[in-house]
Each structure stands twice: as C-alpha cells, then as structure tokens.
Amino acid sequence: MISINHISRIYENGASKTYALRDINFEIEPNKVTIILGPSGSGKSTTLNILGGMDRPTSGEVFYNQRLISNDSDSALTAYRRKIVGFVFQFYNLVSNLTVRENIAIAAKLNGNRLLQVDELIKKVGLEHRQNNFPDQLSGGEMQRVAIARALAKEPALLLCDEPTGALDSQTSQKIFQLLKSARNKKTAVVIVTHDAEIAPIGDRIVHIKDGKVSKIINNPHPLEVSEVNWS
Numbered sequence: 001m002i003s004i005n006h007i008s009r010i011y012e013n014g015a016s017k018t019y020a021l022r023d024i025n026f027e028i029e030p031n032k033v034t035i036i037l038g039p040s041g042s043g044k045s046t047t048l049n050i051l052g053g054m055d056r057p058t059s060g061e062v063f064y065n066q067r068l069i070s071n072d073s074d075s076a077l078t079a080y081r082r083k084i085v086g087f088v089f090q091f092y093n094l095v096s097n098l099t100v101r102e103n104i105a106i107a108a109k110l111n112g113n114r115l116l117q118v119d120e121l122i123k124k125v126g127l128e129h130r131q132n133n134f135p136d137q138l139s140g141g142e143m144q145r146v147a148i149a150r151a152l153a154k155e156p157a158l159l160l161c162d163e164p165t166g167a168l169d170s171q172t173s174q175k176i177f178q179l180l181k182s183a184r185n186k187k188t189a190v191v192i193v194t195h196d197a198e199i200a201p202i203g204d205r206i207v208h209i210k211d212g213k214v215s216k217i218i219n220n221p222h223p224l225e226v227s228e229v230n231w232s
C-alpha cells in the first residue's frame with residue numbers, strides 16, 4: 001500500500017544540516033501493524049510525518065497504491081491527509097470546548113460518515129458513560145480513546161500513531177494497544193512509533209531505525225498478544 005523508496009530528510013538551519021533520515025526503504029501493508037522502533041532522535045517522527053503527508057523527503061519517493069505522492073502539490077497532499085490518514089498523537093490534540101461525542105462526531109461529519117457510526121465508535125472505545133464530558137474531565141487513557149475514535153471516524157487507510165501511550169501508565173497502555181491492534185483490517189494499516197522494545201513484538205512488522213537509517217526489518221508472523229508483553 002505504501003512504499004518508501006530511498007528516503008532522506010535533511011533539516012537545514014542556516015549553515016547547519018541535520019541528516020534526520022538517510023536512504024530508508026520499507027513497505028506498509030493493510031491488515032498489518034507496523035512498529036517503527038528506535039531511540040530518541042533516530043528519525044521516527046520524521047518518518048511518520050512523511051508517511052502522513054505532513055512533510056516531504058529531501059530526496060527519495062513515497063508511493064501510495066503505486067501513485068507517487070512525495071511530489072504532490074500542497075493541496076493534493078492535504079487531500080491525501082484528509083482522506084487517507086488518521087493520526088493519534090502522544091498528547092491527544094482534542095478540541096477542548098467540545099464534548100467527547102462532539103469531538104468524534106465532527107470528524108465523522110467531515111468525512112461524510114453516518115451519525116450512527118458515532119455511537120458505534122463511542123462503544124468501540126468504551127466511552128458511552130463519558131460521551132457528554134469535556135476533555136479536561138477525562139483521564140489520559142480516556143482522552144486517548146477519544147483520539148482513537150476520532151481517527152477511526154475517517155475509516156482511514158493509514159492509522160499513524162506517534163508514541164500513543166507515552167503519557168500513560170502500563171495498564172492503560174495495554175488497553176490502548178489492544179484498541180490499536182484491533183483497528184487493523186483489510187483496508188487499514190496501523191503504524192505505531194515507539195522507543196519501547198518490549199512493545200515491538202505485538203507488530204506484524206518491526207522496522208528498526210537507528211541514526212536515521214533502517215538497521216533491520218523483522219517480519220513477525222506470530223505477533224505477541226498485547227497481554228503477553230512484559231509490562232512491568
């Protein structure tokens with residue numbers, strides 16, 4: 001579904017250059033959870049931003065369903081982001097003056113989805129009892145569940161998650177990862193960025209990034225259940 005071919009990304013600030021990514025290659029497929037694993041500063045967020053059409057590589061190509069998107073115009077890239085990509089960030093990014101239900105409904109409406117689906121989504125993330133609350137009345141785990149429901153309201157082909165449990169305790173993290181794993185399907189690829197090697201084996205594919213390079217790719221035909229991870 002997505003091919004990343006020889007991507008490099010150099011940040012230039014005045015005379016200084018940072019080589020955030022150096023010639024990386026990998027594929028993302030639907031019905032799979034791809035984990036991008038690496039230490040701080042290795043280039044994970046830069047990779048995710050390029051996958052999500054929020055940034056362009058300095059060189060190399062990104063294909064979505066065989067179509068070259070890395071040379072797209074700003075408006076074409078915005079359309080790709082709107083139609084294809086759902087984002088889940090570490091710090092939720094909810095609209096603070098909208099309720100749980102409204103945060104999800106607005107995403108569903110923007111994408112022309114049926115209102116009925118809002119109920120399904122609220123149920124899926126287990127927030128029926130919180131649907132009329134505002135974000136500042138929720139726990140971190142609950143806010144992240146709203147963010148996931150909001151991302152899923154798009155029925156995205158690509159669900160991109162940047163350290164989705166970075167601010168959460170381990171018990172809450174387990175529930176969030178279970179939810180994210182269950183989001184993959186024939187149409188949806190799930191990509192999760194993490195620095196936590198313990199979590200990586202839940203992925204169907206693990207892309208190790210180090211110093212802006214892919215150091216190895218592991219295809220994992222028997223991914224761990226979230227409950228099998230060492231959460232201590």
Ligand SMILES: Nc1ncnc2c1ncn2[C@@H]1O[C@H](COP(=O)(O)OP(=O)(O)OP(=O)(O)O)[C@@H](O)[C@H]1O
Nearest residue numbers: 011018020038039040041042043044045046047195
């Ligand atoms: N806008 C920018 N300008 C200059 N350098 C940048 C910029 N964004 C990222 N970098 C640098 O690029 C490299 C990769 O950054 P990136 O954020 O992709 O890493 P990361 O693996 O996501 O790190 P973390 O886990 O700490 O978020 C780092 O050296 C970082 O300092």
